[in-house]
């Protein structure tokens with residue numbers, strides 16, 4: 001089978017033909033992958049950014065954690081999932097026994113492992129994974145759209161962490177897949193949302209087409225001006241999804257006293273921050289990462305309710321054999337979500 005493998009702790013990944021992985025262990029299933037999205041973390045792992053060195057002891061492995069597929073085989077002790085089921089992968093594998101797991105906070109599991117970062121993932125014809133990490137899809141949710149579940153769940157979790165409430169004035173910085181999801185979900189929950197980008201014509205135009213009421217290109221206007229023009233005042237919440245440290249400083253500066261800024265991007269650079277801005281303004285700085293089972297369930301429900309809307313986030317579709325082209329596209333500002341297809345490339349798989 002074809003698989004995009006990260007073989008060595010250094011830049012790059014290799015598209016290889018390999019045999020199917022080992023036989024199924026207890027509790028595992030084999031899934032024929034139908035669609036797998038390229039995530040920001042795949043780009044970081046591919047480029048071998050410093051903060052991805054944690055992967056070293058787990059190499060070689062197949063990348064890809066945003067995937068959907070059809071169950072091809074199940075271990076004898078698996079009862080909850082059957083051959084032929086359409087599923088999406090919940091990529092977090094937890095130990096089930098640590099304090100965080102017992103307290104119902106799987107995201108805090110000390111022995112947490114991620115499919116596609118610590119063990120073989122979905123940029124392959126098929127993948128072996130725990131049945132407990134497969135969520136059966138509702139009828140009528142196409143598998144390509146279902147592969148957006150994980151990034152949308154990350155967006156939903158960020159909206160939850162930021163405490164966005166109905167009527168809140170919300171600024172979202174960064175119109176990438178996560179920022180776009182945050183803006184769509186916050187607006188759907190009744191917030192007044194302004195989505196800002198920097199020289200991001202294509203993605204901001206797509207955001208408007210998808211129904212976002214307000215967007216701003218910060219190449220033409222400052223963030224403070226854009227917020228003032230749209231809200232006539234300071235926002236209640238800012239969500240940063242750019243990965244640029246300066247966005248955090250700018251976001252804090254425009255936030256109303258007592259407002260919340262949630263940092264969602266993965267940052268290559270540290271930030272030097274005037275904490276008096278935070279203290280005297282009584283502002284809250286929060287970090288949002290990964291998702292929760294609740295956010296994952298909400299993501300599936302939102303995708304199933306409006307598959308046509310969310311399908312528009314998939315701006316590029318490529319066969320897995322052209323994975324490198326897909327990674328190059330994903331690095332460019334014009335692409336929103338690049339989806340790889342091990343089988344036939346099509347819509348509504």
Ligand SMILES: [Zn+2]
Nearest residue numbers: 039066150151
């Ligand atoms: Zn992801």
Ligand SMILES: [Zn+2]
Nearest residue numbers: 095098101109
């Ligand atoms: Zn645990």
